[in-house]
Amino acid sequence: MMAWSSKSPRGDGRSEAGDLPMHSPDAFPPSEESLARLHRSGWSTGETGWCGTGGSVWQVDGRNGENQILVVGTTQREAWWRAVEAAAAVGMLADWPRPSPG
16 A cells, blocks of 8 residues: 655646545545544534435535635545645644745
């Protein structure tokens, strides 16, 4: 089993985790890891999953004070990882690398 990389997925349909296809179960970290990261940063979160004729959809929502996130993914892992990315985008994720002021 290949180790998961903490780098975010690229825009070409492949992850940086050993160039795994985005639909691979290992393309995103385990949901529990993403959930724990959000909770350590003070986020209250929830998830919902749907299955229909077009496939599965997972939704993760969260709130941290005045900040809210709502993301979807085709897998539970993807949805939780997108929630981590959304929290980082609003600057509300502990221990997340931030760009240097330039």
